[in-house]
Amino acid sequence: MSTNKQVPQDKGLDNTLALLDEGYLFIKNRMNEYKSNIFETHLLGQKVICMSGEEAVKIFYDPDLFYRNGVAPKRVQKTLFGVGAIQSMDGDNHIHRKHLFMSLMTPSHQNELSKLTMSELEDSIKIWKNKDQIVLFDEVKIILCKVACNWAGVSLNESEVKELSEDLSSMVDSFGSIGPRHWKGRRARTKSEEWIKNIIEDVRSDKIKAKEGTALHSMAFYRDLNGNQLDSHMAAIELINVLRPIVAISTYITFLALALHEYPECKEKLLTGDSKELEMFVQEVRRYYPFTPFLGARVKKDFVWNKCEFKEGTLVMLDAYGINHDPKIWNNPDKFWPERFRDREYNPFDFIPQGGGDPSKGHRCPGEGITIEIMKTTLDFLINKIDYDVPNQNLSYSLSKIPTFPESGFIMSNIKEKY
Numbered sequence: 001m002s003t004n005k006q007v008p009q010d011k012g013l014d015n016t017l018a019l020l021d022e023g024y025l026f027i028k029n030r031m032n033e034y035k036s037n038i039f040e041t042h043l044l045g046q047k048v049i050c051m052s053g054e055e056a057v058k059i060f061y062d063p064d065l066f067y068r069n070g071v072a073p074k075r076v077q078k079t080l081f082g083v084g085a086i087q088s089m090d091g092d093n094h095i096h097r098k099h100l101f102m103s104l105m106t107p108s109h110q111n112e113l114s115k116l117t118m119s120e121l122e123d124s125i126k127i128w129k130n131k132d133q134i135v136l137f138d139e140v141k142i143i144l145c146k147v148a149c150n151w152a153g154v155s156l157n158e159s160e161v162k163e164l165s166e167d168l169s170s171m172v173d174s175f176g177s178i179g180p181r182h183w184k185g186r187r188a189r190t191k192s193e194e195w196i197k198n199i200i201e202d203v204r205s206d207k208i209k210a211k212e213g214t215a216l217h218s219m220a221f222y223r224d225l226n227g228n229q230l231d232s233h234m235a236a237i238e239l240i241n242v243l244r245p246i247v248a249i250s251t252y253i254t255f256l257a258l259a260l261h262e263y264p265e266c267k268e269k270l271l272t273g274d275s276k277e278l279e280m281f282v283q284e285v286r287r288y289y290p291f292t293p294f295l296g297a298r299v300k301k302d303f304v305w306n307k308c309e310f311k312e313g314t315l316v317m318l319d320a321y322g323i324n325h326d327p328k329i330w331n332n333p334d335k336f337w338p339e340r341f342r343d344r345e346y347n348p349f350d351f352i353p354q355g356g357g358d359p360s361k362g363h364r365c366p367g368e369g370i371t372i373e374i375m376k377t378t379l380d381f382l383i384n385k386i387d388y389d390v391p392n393q394n395l396s397y398s399l400s401k402i403p404t405f406p407e408s409g410f411i412m413s414n415i416k417e418k419y
């Protein structure tokens with residue numbers, strides 16, 4: 001008898017349509033139905049093992065058991081990641097390139113990005129207070145694009161910043177979709193890669209001076225394990241791999257504003273601007289609201305875990321969203337409650353909004369520190385630097401849309417500076 005007879009088998013010949021329909025809840029719904037933290041399904045004509053829970057995160061991030069090369073579908077590489085980028089590398093080459101990314105995300109970089117963010121937000125008050133209303137998501141996308149380019153050493157004028165911010169966010173918006181939304185993301189990627197590639201070439205030929213230590217300089221002159229520079233197209237893809245996700249923090253910031261609106265009782269503690277209070281709120285936003293749905297990897301060599309036979313080459317999906325709402329990990333997971341983070345010890349495997357494990361040894365996001373600091377700064381700004389009203393609007397977000405965010409983008413009116 002095959003071992004996998006003991007593992008729940010999803011109904012139906014192929015469940016791709018169910019995945020598109022159920023979105024973030026696709027794995028979680030089945031975990032609940034089968035009362036299991038593992039099941040087998042078929043997606044896009046292939047067998048897929050879906051798993052959830054802290055122990056599943058531990059094996060998923062074991063580089064002896066899983067690899068990433070060729071895992072992300074071409075449609076994701078051509079929009080979200082860029083073809084052949086760090087996300088699809090393995091082994092020593094991956095670790096070497098990962099160190100390049102990690103070297104750009106130290107606490108001093110986080111601090112610099114926070115300061116740039118606060119300064120841009122404060123400058124915006126002058127414009128916002130003269131407008132009837134603003135859409136926070138749209139404003140923050142442009143602000144973070146300016147901040148990211150400034151920090152990375154990429155100098156762009158106002159209209160270029162606006163164009164790039166639209167392109168970078170449509171790369172994120174398009175990866176899980178089909179039709180026009182998807183093609184918009186592909187066109188945006190092709191255009192931005194060409195643009196940034198020219199900048200990299202100008203830096204290499206000294207037409208543009210790039211400051212040492214900036215992301216632009218580091219990507220342009222990084223040498224891989226064999227001592228070779230990245231070709232200029234790949235250097236552009238990797239530079240976009242830091243610019244794009246900084247702009248994507250605008251989604252979390254929209255959820256931050258939504259959380260303040262939905263849970264006003266939390267505001268009082270944030271008024272002190274205390275770093276710990278801000279951090280707890282930010283962490284709860286990253287846990288509670290949907291952003292990363294699932295993560296994928298393929299089995300490197302045959303092994304058995306949880307009575308399930310993992311055959312070499314099989315696609316495995318880890319339920320990132322579900323783990324952030326797992327009742328075995330979180331008390332009352334569907335309650336928004338920042339206090340749960342007050343005395344929580346760091347565990348690399350049980351809270352994975354941006355991946356799990358050790359970022360310097362695996363694929364966990366290197367940008368978590370940057371994300372948290374930029375979110376804390378913006379939260380402090382929303383609470384302590386301005387007053388605003390939240391007019392009637394559609395703030396709902398659909399869990400079947402990947403990625404998702406509040407429909408209205410969070411409209412704010414009557415914005416005033418606090419003195």
Ligand code: HEM
Nearest residue numbers: 086087242245246248249292354355363364365366367370
């Ligand atoms: C907007 C908030 C962010 C979210 C939700 C997010 C989420 C993620 C996730 C889920 C992964 C994949 C983990 C895995 O495959 O195991 C990842 C990887 C990555 N992220 Fe982020 N991220 C964010 C912000 C950032 C920032 C601010 C940066 C850089 C400035 C960044 C750079 C990267 C890079 C380069 C990778 C690839 C790492 C690798 O393959 O080794 N991310 N991110």
